[in-house]
Amino acid sequence: MENKDYSHIPGWGIDIDPKNNPTYPIKHRTDAEHKGYSWERPPQQPVDIEVLRSIERPNVSAVFGTSVPPSGLSGQIRRYAFRSSESEYGHWLPLILADRIGAVEGVIDDLKKGHIPNIFAERGWKAQWQHNRKGLVQKILIGAVITTAVVALLSRKNDSQED
Amino acid sequence: MLAMNYRGPQRVRIDQKPYPEIKHPQDAIVRVTRSCICGSDLHLYNGNVPDTRVGMTFGHEFTGIVEEIGPEVQKLKVGDHVLVPFNIACGKCAFCQQGLYGNCHESNTQASAVGGIFGYSHTAGGYDGGQAEYVRVPYADVSPTVIPPGMDPDDAVMLTDVVPTGYQAAEMAGIQPGDTVVVFGAGPVGIMAARCAWLFGAGRVIVLDHVEYRLEFVRDYAPCEAYNFKEMDDPVVFIKKTTDWMGADVCIDAVGAEAAGSPLQTITGRKLLIQAGSATALHWAINSVKKGGIVSVVGVYGPTDNLVPIGNVVNKGITIRANQASVKRLLPRLIEHVQNGVINPKALITHRVPLEEVADAYRIFSDKLDNCIKPVLIPPSAR
Ligand SMILES: [Zn+2]
Ligand SMILES: [Zn+2]
Numbered sequence: 001m002e003n004k005d006y007s008h009i010p011g012w013g014i015d016i017d018p019k020n021n022p023t024y025p026i027k028h029r030t031d032a033e034h035k036g037y038s039w040e041r042p043p044q045q046p047v048d049i050e051v052l053r054s055i056e057r058p059n060v061s062a063v064f065g066t067s068v069p070p071s072g073l074s075g076q077i078r079r080y081a082f083r084s085s086e087s088e089y090g091h092w093l094p095l096i097l098a099d100r101i102g103a104v105e106g107v108i109d110d111l112k113k114g115h116i117p118n119i120f121a122e123r124g125w126k127a128q129w130q131h132n133r134k135g136l137v138q139k140i141l142i143g144a145v146i147t148t149a150v151v152a153l154l155s156r157k158n159d160s161q162e163d
Numbered sequence: 164m165l166a167m168n169y170r171g172p173q174r175v176r177i178d179q180k181p182y183p184e185i186k187h188p189q190d191a192i193v194r195v196t197r198s199c200i201c202g203s204d205l206h207l208y209n210g211n212v213p214d215t216r217v218g219m220t221f222g223h224e225f226t227g228i229v230e231e232i233g234p235e236v237q238k239l240k241v242g243d244h245v246l247v248p249f250n251i252a253c254g255k256c257a258f259c260q261q262g263l264y265g266n267c268h269e270s271n272t273q274a275s276a277v278g279g280i281f282g283y284s285h286t287a288g289g290y291d292g293g294q295a296e297y298v299r300v301p302y303a304d305v306s307p308t309v310i311p312p313g314m315d316p317d318d319a320v321m322l323t324d325v326v327p328t329g330y331q332a333a334e335m336a337g338i339q340p341g342d343t344v345v346v347f348g349a350g351p352v353g354i355m356a357a358r359c360a361w362l363f364g365a366g367r368v369i370v371l372d373h374v375e376y377r378l379e380f381v382r383d384y385a386p387c388e389a390y391n392f393k394e395m396d397d398p399v400v401f402i403k404k405t406t407d408w409m410g411a412d413v414c415i416d417a418v419g420a421e422a423a424g425s426p427l428q429t430i431t432g433r434k435l436l437i438q439a440g441s442a443t444a445l446h447w448a449i450n451s452v453k454k455g456g457i458v459s460v461v462g463v464y465g466p467t468d469n470l471v472p473i474g475n476v477v478n479k480g481i482t483i484r485a486n487q488a489s490v491k492r493l494l495p496r497l498i499e500h501v502q503n504g505v506i507n508p509k510a511l512i513t514h515r516v517p518l519e520e521v522a523d524a525y526r527i528f529s530d531k532l533d534n535c536i537k538p539v540l541i542p543p544s545a546r
Contacts, residue, residue, distance in 0.1 A: 019210070028262040028492070035257070042253050042269055042302070043235070045187040056275040062253060063187045063301040064272045065279065065289030070218040078214065085272055095213035097287075103171025103210075106217035122174040124526025131532035 052082040074102040165542065166220045166295030167521045172210030173529075177519050180220065183291065183299035188235035191303035193227035193247065196545040197516075198293040200528050200538050202350045203463040206419065207284060208525055214273065215286040222282040222540075223249035224323040225293025226316050229303075239328040240303045245307040246319040247300055248327075248490030250286060251279030254305035264306065265487030273457040277487060281383075294521060296542045301499030306491045311498060318501050320539060321508030326497050329355025332415045333363050335484040336459035341366035342412035345402055345451060346442040349389065351511050351537045352461060353417035357385035358506065360415075369405070371398055371447075376534045384510060389539050399545040402451035418444035419462025442471050449475050449483075460485035514538035517546070 006012045032039070042062040049069045053060055070078045077098040084090035110117045120126075128136040166180040172261045182279045183192055194440055201224055207215045217439040229243045252259050253269035258278075270279030271288040271430065279301070282292015291298065310319045329352050336345060346353050346359040349372035360368045372378050375437035378389040392398040402411055449472050458481055476483060500506045513536045 002228060028260075030257075032260040034259040034281050037257075037268075042255060043188055045301075046192065051272050053272050054274050056256070057272065060271045061279070061288075062269040063251070063279070063483050064270075065191075065285070065291065066186060067220070067285070067291045068218040069287045074216075081214075082273075086276060092213045099210060099213065099215055099217075100171075102217040103174075106170050109342070117174075118176070119174065122170055122176045124175075124522040124524075124529075127526040127532065128530065129521035130532060131527065131543050135530070 052078060055082070055085055072102075072105050074098040074105055077101065164259075164296040164517055166291070167222065167540075169207070169215065169219045169221060170217055172415060173208060173437045173523055173525075175208065175221075175522050175523050178356070180295065183297050185233045186299065187301055188233045189237055190233040191229050191236055191300045191304050191307070192231040192372045193245065193293075193298050193300050193307075194223075194230045194544060195225050195227040195293050195296060195298060195542050196244070197227075197316055198225035198540045199320055199323075199512075200294070200540065201324060202352060202523055203283075203419065204525075206463055208529060212284040212286065216285055216289075219285075219289075220282055220295050220298075222233065222292030222294030222324070223280050224320055224538050225281070225291070225298065226310065226320045227298065229518070230297065231406070232303060235505070236303045238306060244310045244316070246320075247281070247293070247298075248306040248308075248494070249280055249324045250302050250390075250487065251290065251491055252491060253302050254304050257365060259305070261322050262489055262492040263486075264489040264491045266489075270301065275470075280487075282308065284407075290385070293335050294540055295373075296518070296544060308491075308494055308498075309473055311502065314498075314501065315509055317509035317512055317539070318423065318507075319496055321492065321511065321537075322497055322501070323490065325351045325355055325406075325511065325537070326501075326506060326508050327490045327493040328352050328494055329357075329360045329417070329528045330357040330362075330497060331458050331488040332417060332461040333359040333365075335461075335486065336360070336363070336413040336415055337457050337484075338365050338413055339361035340364040342417065343367040343369070343406055344413045345411040345448075346387075346414070346415045346417055347448055348372060348418035349374070349381040353415070354381045354384055354415050354511060354536070355506075355508075356415050357381055357387045360387075360413075361385075362500075362505070369402070369411070374531050375404040377531070377536065380536055398448045406453070406532055410456060412453060414448035414456065414458050416448045416453040416458065416460045416462045419464055422464075430449075446472055449479075451467060452479070452481055454479045454481075456481055458483045461488065489517060505508070511537045514541050515538065516540055518542040 051064050077094050081091050081094035127140045164182050168176050168178040204221050206212050229239050229241050239391045246456040251270040252264035258268055267278035274286050279288030281290050291377040328354040333356050342365050344365045346357045349370050357368050357370050370381050370387050370389040371392045373393045382389045385474045395401045452458050518540045527535050528538050
C-alpha cells in the first residue's frame with residue numbers, strides 16, 4: 001500500500017489542523033500506519049506449537065505466547081471460535097464455554113495425575129477464615145442447604161420411580 | 164520453578180512448572196523479585212475474560228533480575244534489575260512507532276485490538292506472567308527498563324501498570340485548569356488517577372466507591388473528596404447536584420467489568436456473562452459528565468457487546484477516550500515524578516504475601532478483606 005496523492009481534489013487538506021486530533025497526546029503522530037502493514041518485522045518466533053490466529057490478522061505475530069495450547073474438547077471449541085472475527089458473538093461465546101469446559105478438564109487432568117485438587121485452598125478459604133469468618137460460614141451454610149435440597153429432591157424422585 | 168496456576172473461576176494455586184525458555188532471539192528470562200496482583204487480574208480470576216485457559220500463570224506487574232538473554236538482545240545484560248511494563252511491544256510496528264505500545268501489532272496473534280500482555284487471557288497473546296519465580300520476557304530491549312539507582316523496587320513495580328494507567332487516565336481526560344474531575348472506583352488505578360488529575364491542573368477531584376476503607380485511603384492519598392455511592396439514591400444526580408447541575412468536566416472510569424452498583428448490569432454481565440461484564444461505572448461516567456465533556460476509560464472490559472448508553476454519548480456530544488496505558492511512552496516522565504517525590508507509588512502496597520500463598524492473596528484482594536489496597540507477591544528467592 002502506498003500513500004495516494006489527493007492534491008488534484010479541489011480544497012484537499014486546506015482545513016487540516018494537526019492539533020485537532022482527538023487522540024492527542026496519546027498518539028505521537030508519525031502517520032506510519034498510512035503506509036499499511038509495511039514495517040520491517042522482527043524475526044519470526046518459530047511456530048512449533050498450535051497457536052490460534054485472529055482472522056483479522058494476516059499472519060502470526062512475530063512473537064507469541066506459549067502458555068496453554070488448545071487441547072481436548074475445550075481446544076476443539078476454541079478452534080471453532082477462531083473461525084469467526086472478533087466482532088462476532090460466534091467468537092466470544094464459544095470461548096467462554098470452552099473456558100468452563102476447560103475448568104472441568106483441569107480437574108479430570110489433576111485426578112489422572114493422582115492429584116486431588118484442594119478446592120478449599122485454591123479458593124483461598126484460609127484467608128477468608130482469618131478475615132471474614134462470617135462470610136465464609138454463610139457461604140458454607142448456603143452451599144449445604146442447596147446440596148441437601150438437591151439430594152432430597154433427587155432421592156424423592158428415585159423413591160417415586162421405585163414405587 | 165514455582166508458579167501461580169489458574170484452575171478455573173476463583174480457583175488458583177501454586178505449582179511446580181517448567182523453567183521458561185528463550186523462544187525468540189530478542190527474549191530474556193527474568194527472575195522475579197516482585198509481582199503484584201492487579202484489579203484486572205480479578206476479571207480473569209472470576210472467569211469473566213474469554214479464553215482464560217486453565218493452566219495459565221497470571222501476573223503482568225513485575226520486576227526482576229535478568230537471568231538469561233537471547234542472541235539479539237543488546238541493551239539488557241544478565242544481572243540487570245528491571246521493571247517490566249505490562250505491554251509486550253515490538254518497537255517497530257506502525258503502532259509502536261506512534262507510542263501506542265499497548266496496541267503493538269507484533270505481539271498478539273489471537274486478537275487484533277489489543278497488543279500482548281503478560282499473564283493475561285489468550286486474547287492478549289497467551290503469555291505466562293510474573294506471578295512465578297521466572298518469566299519469559301519477549302522484546303527485552305524495547306520496554307523493560309533498568310530500575311534507576313536508588314529507586315525502591317516497591318516503587319518500581321508500581322510503574323509497570325498502576326502509575327502509568329492512572330496517569331494516562333488523567334492525561335486522556337484532557338483536563339483543563341480548574342476542571343472538576345470525577346473518578347469512578349477507588350482501587351489502586353482510581354487512586355492514582357485521582358492523584359494524577361491534580362498534575363494536569365484539576366480544580367476539584369471527586370472519587371466514588373462503595374468500600375469505606377478505600378474511600379478513606381484515597382481521601383488521604385489523592386487528596387480529594389471521596390463518597391460512598393451506596394449511601395446515595397443516585398450517583399449521577401449526586402454529581403449533577405454538586406456541580407451546580409452542569410455535570411463534571413471530566414469523568415474517569417477506573418472500574419471496568421467488575422462494577423458493583425447495578426443489579427441488571429451485575430446479572431447480565433457478571434452472572435450470566437451475556438455481556439462483557441457490568442458496565443455500571445461507564446454508564447455513570449457518561450451520564451454524569453457535562454455536555455461536551457470528556458469520559459476517559461481505563462477500566463478493563465471484555466470484548467464486544469456491552470449495554471452502553473451510546474445514545475447519550477451522541478446526544479451530549481461527549482468525547483470518549485480509552486486505551487491500555489502505553490507504559491514505555493510514559494516511563495521517563497513518571498520515573499522523574501517518583502524521584503522528585505511528586506508521586507509515592509509504594510504507599511499503595513498494603514500486603515506483602517509469599518508467592519506460595521497466592522490463593523489467599525487473591526481471596527483477600529478479591530473480597531477486599533483486611534483493608535487491602537494492593538498486594539505484592541514475593542517469590543522465595545527474593546525474600
Ligand atoms: Zn495491572
Ligand atoms: Zn509493535
